[in-house]
Amino acid sequence: MVERRPRLEGKVAIVTGAGAQGTVMGNGKAVSILFAREGAKVLLVDRVEERARDTWEAIRGEGGTASVYAADVTGEEQCRGMVEAAVERYGGVDILHNNVGVNGPGSVVEVSREEWDRVMAINLTSMMLTSRHAIPHMAAAGGGAIINVSSISAIRPRGMTSYTVSKAGVIALTQAMAIDHAKDGIRVNCILPGPAYTSMVAGGMSEDTRELRRRASPLRVEGNSWDVAWAAVYLAGDEARWVTGVALPVDGGVTLDSPRR
Numbered sequence: 248m249v250e251r252r253p254r255l256e257g258k259v260a261i262v263t264g265a266g267a268q269g270t271v272m273g274n275g276k277a278v279s280i281l282f283a284r285e286g287a288k289v290l291l292v293d294r295v296e297e298r299a300r301d302t303w304e305a306i307r308g309e310g311g312t313a314s315v316y317a318a319d320v321t322g323e324e325q326c327r328g329m330v331e332a333a334v335e336r337y338g339g340v341d342i343l344h345n346n347v348g349v350n351g352p353g354s355v356v357e358v359s360r361e362e363w364d365r366v367m368a369i370n371l372t373s374m375m376l377t378s379r380h381a382i383p384h385m386a387a388a389g390g391g392a393i394i395n396v397s398s399i400s401a402i403r404p405r406g407m408t409s410y411t412v413s414k415a416g417v418i419a420l421t422q423a424m425a426i427d428h429a430k431d432g433i434r435v436n437c438i439l440p441g442p443a444y445t446s447m448v449a450g451g452m453s454e455d456t457r458e459l460r461r462r463a464s465p466l467r468v469e470g471n472s473w474d475v476a477w478a479a480v481y482l483a484g485d486e487a488r489w490v491t492g493v494a495l496p497v498d499g500g501v502t503l504d505s506p507r508r
């Protein structure tokens with residue numbers, strides 16, 4: 248019988264977008280809960296404080312350690328403050344999980360310039376800003392793990408061009424940071440979730456669409472936020488010590504398959 252220690256025991260994690268819109272479980276919320284179950288102290292960052300507070304209550308109810316930090320990660324000073332809060336409250340930053348992301352519908356003809364810039368700022372520039380403030384603390388402590396949430400949309404476009412481009416940028420950012428900061432012992436990886444049933448997409452989705460998304464997987468299994476969160480636990484922990492610069496699809500095989508009847 249193998250008894251194991253919690254995978255993230257003694258580590259400090261920042262999760263951005265740690266709350267969830269609506270009532271269905273979200274990726275950021277599930278990651279925060281699993282990180283805390285695995286022994287990490289978690290700083291729950293969200294633009295909407297009460298959403299992060301909901302996640303905090305779930306973690307507190309299980310006896311985990313977490314606290315809320317309200318911030319918009321598109322603002323550099325707020326990113327700096329977020330990292331300083333983790334250092335002050337918990338003594339450092341070992342894990343940065345960049346989960347914040349929003350949809351960006353439309354082609355280049357349809358999208359407005361303002362909307363394009365907004366999607367890039369939230370989905371891509373925010374990850375550069377959070378990372379640039381976390382990395383010096385990680386490097387000073389001898390290393391760390393950064394996980395960026397991209398999307399299969401980055402490699403399989405579907406009429407959401409600003410979203411696709413921002414998420415493809417997340418893959419490039421991940422690879423560039425993995426090379427730039429390997430010498431500091433910092434691993435940087437990204438996750439490409441597929442059509443999972445999560446807080447971000449559940450609002451207003453018909454049962455027919457939900458079923459179509461389930462059937463898109465050759466496994467014929469509906470994915471959810473816990474599937475995405477377990478991948479993050481692996482990438483955050485020391486079991487992934489030799490893994491950096493990867494773009495891991497968590498999509499039930501969707502990107503390998505062609506539409507079938």
Ligand SMILES: NC(=O)c1ccc[n+]([C@@H]2O[C@H](COP(=O)([O-])OP(=O)(O)OC[C@H]3O[C@@H](n4cnc5c(N)ncnc54)[C@H](O)[C@@H]3O)[C@@H](O)[C@H]2O)c1
Pocket residue numbers: 263264265266267268272273274275276292293294295298299318319320321346347348349369396397398399439440441442443444445446447448472
């Ligand atoms: N659900 C899917 O099918 C799917 C597929 C591919 C990728 N993703 C990615 O998963 C991530 C989101 O997952 P989720 O389920 O946690 O979504 P969610 O929409 O529930 O968002 C989580 C939180 O992010 C917060 N937030 C939004 N903008 C912010 C900002 N500027 N600063 C701080 N907080 C902000 C929101 O308030 C929300 O509470 C995104 O990066 C998304 O692109 C999801």
